[in-house]
Amino acid sequence: xxxxxxxxxxxxxxxxxxxxxxxxxxxxxxxxxxxxxxxxxxxxxxxxxxxxxxxxxxxxxxxxxxxxxxxxxxxxxxxxxxxxxxxxxxxxxxxxxxxxxxxxxxxxx
Amino acid sequence: xxxxxxxxxxxxxxxxxxxxxxxxxxxxxxxxxxxxxxxxxxxxxxxxxxxxxxxxxxxxxxxxxxxxxxxxxxxxxxxxxxxxxxxxxxxxxxxxxxxxxxxxxxxxxxxxxxxxxxxxxxxxxxxxxxxxxxxxxxxxxxxxxxxxxxxxxxxxxxxxxxxxxxxxxxxxxxxxxxxxxxxxxxxxxxxxxxxxxxxxxxxxxxxxxxxxxxxx
Numbered sequence: 001x002x003x004x005x006x007x008x009x010x011x012x013x014x015x016x017x018x019x020x021x022x023x024x025x026x027x028x029x030x031x032x033x034x035x036x037x038x039x040x041x042x043x044x045x046x047x048x049x050x051x052x053x054x055x056x057x058x059x060x061x062x063x064x065x066x067x068x069x070x071x072x073x074x075x076x077x078x079x080x081x082x083x084x085x086x087x088x089x090x091x092x093x094x095x096x097x098x099x100x101x102x103x104x105x106x107x108x109x
Numbered sequence: 110x111x112x113x114x115x116x117x118x119x120x121x122x123x124x125x126x127x128x129x130x131x132x133x134x135x136x137x138x139x140x141x142x143x144x145x146x147x148x149x150x151x152x153x154x155x156x157x158x159x160x161x162x163x164x165x166x167x168x169x170x171x172x173x174x175x176x177x178x179x180x181x182x183x184x185x186x187x188x189x190x191x192x193x194x195x196x197x198x199x200x201x202x203x204x205x206x207x208x209x210x211x212x213x214x215x216x217x218x219x220x221x222x223x224x225x226x227x228x229x230x231x232x233x234x235x236x237x238x239x240x241x242x243x244x245x246x247x248x249x250x251x252x253x254x255x256x257x258x259x260x261x262x263x264x265x266x267x268x269x270x271x272x273x274x275x276x277x278x279x280x281x282x283x284x285x286x287x288x289x290x291x292x293x294x295x296x297x298x299x300x301x302x303x304x305x306x307x308x309x310x311x312x313x314x315x316x317x318x319x320x321x322x323x324x325x
Contacts, residue, residue, distance in 0.1 A: 022264075024244065041210050043235075045318045056318035057265050060247045063239035064208035067290075069247060071264035079315055086320055091313075 020072040025100030027066045027082055027090070029107060036104060038066030042084040046070055049077040049093050059083075073097045116185075120177040124170055131166050135159065193275060195225040195250050195259060197282040199238070210237040212321050223285070227252065227259075232321050243287040 023046060030036030045058035060068040075097060082090035082103065090103055138150040147160040199207055199222070206218050209225070212235040227234045227250055239245035249262040253272075259280040262270045273280040 020266075041212070043212060043320060047315055047318075052315055058318065059212060059235055059321065060245075060265055061210050061212050061235050061237040063210050063237040063245040065239065065241065065245075067239065067245050068237075069245050069264050072266040072268060081317065083317075083320055088317060 021075055021097035023070040023073050023078065023080070023094060023097045023100065025068060025103060027062050027068070027103045027105065029105045038062070038064065039082075039084060039105065040064055040066065042066075042068075042082050042089070044068045044070075045081050045083070046073070046078040046094070047081075049079045070097075116181045117178055120174075120181065124173055124177070127173070128166060128170050135162050135166075191278060192226050192228050193252065193259065194279045195227055195248075195261070195273075195282065196279055197223040197225070197238070197248075198284040199223055200284065200287065207238055207240050210239075212236070225250070235321060238285065240287075242290055244290050246285055246287060248282070 025044075027039040027042050027044070028036040029039050039062055042062040043059035044062065045056045045060075047056050048054040057070060057073075060070055062068045077096070078094040080090075080092050080094050080100075081088055082105075089105055092103075094100060135150065138152050141149045141151045141156060147158040149156055149158050150162070207223065209217050209223065211225075223238060225236055225248070230252060231254070233249050233251040236248045236250070237245045238248065247264045249265065251260040251262075252258075253260060256272075257275045259273045259275065260270055261273055261280075261282055263285075271282075273282065
C-alpha cells in the first residue's frame, strides 16, 4: 500500500515537473567550406500545418546566437517559416514540438 | 504639441467653412415674406426667420469652437508621440552580459537592468533577450493607446500575457526568468547547408504572416 502511494506521488511529481512543450532551434548562415555564423534578428513564425485557416504564432526573434524559442506550444504538426530582411529565407514542417536541428542557410540566401 | 496646433487650425478653418457654408445655404432658401422686421425663409415646409437661423448658427459654431479644441486637448493628453520605456530586471548572468535583439534588426548589449525603448505603435514590437548559457526570452510588447499600458507576452505564450500600466512613460516587467540553455551558444554544425525539407502542397499554400514594421 505504501509502495503504491509512493509510486503515485512520484508519478504526480513527474507530471507536474514536465515542462510545457516548446519549439526551439537556431538559424545559421554559412555554406560549404565557410564558417557558419548565427543569423541575428530573423523572425520565426509557426502555423498549424493541418489547419490552413489557422493563425500564425510569432514572431520569435533569433538572438545573438541565432536561437529562437516558442513556449507552451500544443502538440501538433507545424509549418515553420523564417524571415530575414522581410524576405522568406526558410520553411519546413515540424512534426512535433521539441528542439529542432540547426537550420543552416546558404551564404547567398 | 505641434499636432495639437495643427488640429486647432483645422478646427478653426472647418468652423469658418461651416459658418460660411450655412450662410450660403440660408441665403439661397426661398423668402416667404417679412415677419416683424426679419425675413422669413421656408425649408421643407418649415418656416423660420433669418434672425433665429443666425442665432442658431452662432450657438452651434460657438459650441463647436469649444467642443473641438476641448476634445483635441483631451486627445492630446491621452496620446502623445513620445517613446516609452519597457524595463525588466535580469538575473546576474555569469561572466557575460545579456544581448538584446529587436525585431527591427537592432542588436545591443545590456547589463543587469534592461531598458527597451519602444515606440507607441499599433503593431507589436518584439525583442529577444539572451546570453550564451541561457535560452532566449522573446518579449512581445504591444502598446495600447487609450489605456496607456503595454501588453507583454513572453516566448509567444499567450497565457503569460500581462498588461502593465505606464508610469511616467515607464512600464516594468519585473524580473525575467531564464532557462539554462541545453547547449552553449556556439554550436557544432554541419558546414554544408542541408536541402530544404519537402513541404506538403497544402502547407506551401499558406500565405505568409504580416511582418512587423516599426512606425515611430
